[in-house]
Amino acid sequence: MTTLSPSGPVAGQRKVRRATMNDVARLAGVSIKTVSRVVNDEPGVHPSTAERVLAAIDQLGFRRNLSARNLRRGSSTGTIGLVLEDVGNPFYSGVTRAVEEIARLRGRQVISGSSDEDPGRERELALEFCSRRVDGLLIVPAGLQHSYLVPEMRAGTPVVFLDRPAGDVVADTVLVDNIGGTVEAVTHLASHGHRRIAFLGDAPDIFTANERLRGYREGCVRAGIGYHEELVAMGPHDESSVATTLQRLQSIREPATAVVAGNNRITVHILRALAGTAERPALVGFDDFELADLLSPPVTVIAHDASALGKAATDLLFARLDGDNSPPRRVVLPVRLVPRGSGEVHA
Amino acid sequence: MTTLSPSGPVAGQRKVRRATMNDVARLAGVSIKTVSRVVNDEPGVHPSTAERVLAAIDQLGFRRNLSARNLRRGSSTGTIGLVLEDVGNPFYSGVTRAVEEIARLRGRQVISGSSDEDPGRERELALEFCSRRVDGLLIVPAGLQHSYLVPEMRAGTPVVFLDRPAGDVVADTVLVDNIGGTVEAVTHLASHGHRRIAFLGDAPDIFTANERLRGYREGCVRAGIGYHEELVAMGPHDESSVATTLQRLQSIREPATAVVAGNNRITVHILRALAGTAERPALVGFDDFELADLLSPPVTVIAHDASALGKAATDLLFARLDGDNSPPRRVVLPVRLVPRGSGEVHA
DNA sequence: CTGGTCACGGACAGCGTTGTCAGCTCGAGG
DNA sequence: CCTCGAGCTGACAACGCTGTCCGTGACCAG
Numbered sequence: 160m161t162t163l164s165p166s167g168p169v170a171g172q173r174k175v176r177r178a179t180m181n182d183v184a185r186l187a188g189v190s191i192k193t194v195s196r197v198v199n200d201e202p203g204v205h206p207s208t209a210e211r212v213l214a215a216i217d218q219l220g221f222r223r224n225l226s227a228r229n230l231r232r233g234s235s236t237g238t239i240g241l242v243l244e245d246v247g248n249p250f251y252s253g254v255t256r257a258v259e260e261i262a263r264l265r266g267r268q269v270i271s272g273s274s275d276e277d278p279g280r281e282r283e284l285a286l287e288f289c290s291r292r293v294d295g296l297l298i299v300p301a302g303l304q305h306s307y308l309v310p311e312m313r314a315g316t317p318v319v320f321l322d323r324p325a326g327d328v329v330a331d332t333v334l335v336d337n338i339g340g341t342v343e344a345v346t347h348l349a350s351h352g353h354r355r356i357a358f359l360g361d362a363p364d365i366f367t368a369n370e371r372l373r374g375y376r377e378g379c380v381r382a383g384i385g386y387h388e389e390l391v392a393m394g395p396h397d398e399s400s401v402a403t404t405l406q407r408l409q410s411i412r413e414p415a416t417a418v419v420a421g422n423n424r425i426t427v428h429i430l431r432a433l434a435g436t437a438e439r440p441a442l443v444g445f446d447d448f449e450l451a452d453l454l455s456p457p458v459t460v461i462a463h464d465a466s467a468l469g470k471a472a473t474d475l476l477f478a479r480l481d482g483d484n485s486p487p488r489r490v491v492l493p494v495r496l497v498p499r500g501s502g503e504v505h506a
Numbered sequence: 507m508t509t510l511s512p513s514g515p516v517a518g519q520r521k522v523r524r525a526t527m528n529d530v531a532r533l534a535g536v537s538i539k540t541v542s543r544v545v546n547d548e549p550g551v552h553p554s555t556a557e558r559v560l561a562a563i564d565q566l567g568f569r570r571n572l573s574a575r576n577l578r579r580g581s582s583t584g585t586i587g588l589v590l591e592d593v594g595n596p597f598y599s600g601v602t603r604a605v606e607e608i609a610r611l612r613g614r615q616v617i618s619g620s621s622d623e624d625p626g627r628e629r630e631l632a633l634e635f636c637s638r639r640v641d642g643l644l645i646v647p648a649g650l651q652h653s654y655l656v657p658e659m660r661a662g663t664p665v666v667f668l669d670r671p672a673g674d675v676v677a678d679t680v681l682v683d684n685i686g687g688t689v690e691a692v693t694h695l696a697s698h699g700h701r702r703i704a705f706l707g708d709a710p711d712i713f714t715a716n717e718r719l720r721g722y723r724e725g726c727v728r729a730g731i732g733y734h735e736e737l738v739a740m741g742p743h744d745e746s747s748v749a750t751t752l753q754r755l756q757s758i759r760e761p762a763t764a765v766v767a768g769n770n771r772i773t774v775h776i777l778r779a780l781a782g783t784a785e786r787p788a789l790v791g792f793d794d795f796e797l798a799d800l801l802s803p804p805v806t807v808i809a810h811d812a813s814a815l816g817k818a819a820t821d822l823l824f825a826r827l828d829g830d831n832s833p834p835r836r837v838v839l840p841v842r843l844v845p846r847g848s849g850e851v852h853a
Numbered sequence: 854c855t856g857g858t859c860a861c862g863g864a865c866a867g868c869g870t871t872g873t874c875a876g877c878t879c880g881a882g883g
Numbered sequence: 884c885c886t887c888g889a890g891c892t893g894a895c896a897a898c899g900c901t902g903t904c905c906g907t908g909a910c911c912a913g
Binding site: 526528538539542545546570571572573574575576577578579 | 871
């Protein structure tokens with residue numbers, strides 16, 4: 160890391176007090192209310208007056224204080240809060256982007272934070288956002304306790320849960336068809352002759368992980384290949400534990416010939432563990448990811464759309480803000496199997 | 507998309523007025539000031555009084571209004587603004603994550619927005635954040651005009667530019683070593699025998715694209731293979747135009763045997779265009795990306811760390827908030843070439 | 854010239870909170 | 884008994900802005 164000092168003038172000297180409407184009014188020789196009118200494009204100001212005011216605003220670099228405005232007006236702060244698991248995860252950054260997009264169209268700013276799967280952190284973020292009086296809240300739940308939100312909801316802050324349902328409050332929720340997805344994955348693999356299909360999922364206390372496991376089980380039963388405890392591993396999270404698990408699955412008495420991965424990170428860990436291995440099991444991953452089609456073999460996935468999820472949730476939120484007070488809805492977005500090769504390997 | 511109605515009680519009835527400190531004070535039988543003291547953990551409140559107040563807070567679901575607090579206190583709003591190009595891009599979502607992380611440690615919330623490379627949008631976002639009186643601003647510049655920030659900087663809002671420098675204000679800036687990176691890429695390819703090395707970059711009005719082009723040129727000269735206009739293409743942005751460009755580069759009189767890609771998106775477009783092609787040029791991409799090591803051949807890249815960029819910029823910002831008023835700094839983060847195979851193909 | 858309307862500008866209060874400062878009670882010390 | 888300080892509590896103003904409401908002067912009809 161190198162550090163260079165620039166030459167030339169420095170833009171900021173030191174701490175000039177910020178101009179207020181009062182300063183603008185004084186400079187323009189009008190009352191503060193007139194400045195307010197100009198700033199808010201209210202009618203009833205003579206053009207020449209308005210011009211003087213605008214000149215003063217420009218000269219002083221005035222920027223109205225939204226804290227004061229929001230306090231006074233009491234209604235909308237023009238912000239919505241987004242609590243997710245990790246912005247760094249491409250799936251959630253896709254969600255974030257979609258949320259931002261729609262919020263922008265509706266003149267709102269997005270405040271977001273990552274819970275890192277920590278319920279305490281989720282709560283902290285959500286309540287912090289409430290203190291800032293966000294107009295609405297989008298939450299990817301980390302925990303199962305959401306009664307802390309009841310006072311906020313009662314006070315009129317709409318809340319939409321996405322990707323996972325809330326634990327103990329009834330509220331709008333947008334999910335993807337987790338069960339249907341893994342059912343389809345197993346069906347697909349079975350139709351290619353696999354009878355020993357393993358499932359590698361996240362910790363089972365995570366809603367999506369559990370649902371996907373249920374789908375896997377149902378898929379196995381439907382395909383007539385039965386559900387076998389020893390083919391399931393929930394929880395392996397990092398690369399090495401995934402590798403170990405894979406080895407085990409391939410060295411048991413009747414080894415797995417195919418694997419269903421419970422989410423995008425697990426899929427990637429599996430791919431890395433498999434790299435350079437001769438004996439590759441067939442693979443179907445939950446969540447699509449960039450470049451899946453360029454790997455060899457290309458990776459078959461259960462795809463669902465991060466931006467569709469974000470959009471559906473945000474649309475729901477804005478419907479509430481627009482006054483929709485019908486009973487809470489639960490929206491389930493479809494998933495689709497994208498066959499690319501890795502799941503079409505014959506047993 | 508299916509919609510289900512849940513059973514059970516609905517958490518939020520309708521619009522109860524939000525409790526204020528006054529309500530809490532009345533219920534607890536104390537003055538509003540005492541409530542304030544309890545909420546702010548100020549000393550000098552009798553434990554039993556505090557308990558009464560806390561009970562009232564709980565009963566009413568009181569949550570203090572930060573707009574009012576910020577207005578009254580005038581100092582920090584506990585927020586920092588982040589303007590980037592697109593949160594959906596994994597590179598920037600990595601930056602976002604790092605910023606969030608450090609902000610969290612310092613008790614700040616992050617408000618972010620995507621400019622989509624539109625200078626007007628960048629300005630709008632930055633000024634909106636200023637209206638919200640963010641404590642500091644992190645900006646990935648979309649344009650070259652930043653004098654609009656001068657009043658804000660003068661008023662004491664520190665600004666740090668990242669990834670690209672500002673156009674016309676002198677301020678803290680964190681960059682990566684773009685020139686060094688492409689010099690190294692070209693050197694690497696030349697050392698493997700390539701003499702016809704092409705460069706595919708972003709539009710040349712983007713700072714990083716231009717710098718990388720400069721590095722490419724310098725690398726060519728240093729490697730003694732000369733700079734050839736016809737081997738450079740700036741601007742192709744989508745998959746099809748990249749494919750067309752590649753075809754052209756491979757069908758000219760002395761075809762390119764190697765390509766340097768100007769950023770991660772271009773690298774991916776190239777990979778896709780090349781998929782299934784027999785005659786693959788050697789490739790070095792700027793920006794690392796997930797799974798680059800699992801492609802065949804694995805992709806050699808100029809790697810730099812999104813989180814290092816975010817961290818450096820945020821650290822700089824907080825140093826300013828802590829009172830550092832030394833002259834603006836320009837920090838250049840190193841890049842490193844990660845050889846993986848695609849750049850080691852012999853000509 | 855008068856009375857009424859209209860366009861414009863301004864005084865004032867108050868949003869929910871916190872900083873200042875003053876008051877009150879209680880017990881120890883004189 | 885009074886004094887004094889420590890410990891606790893509260894009254895009040897003010898942060899920057901906007902909604903309400905009133906005042907002023909211009910203009911026009913009668």
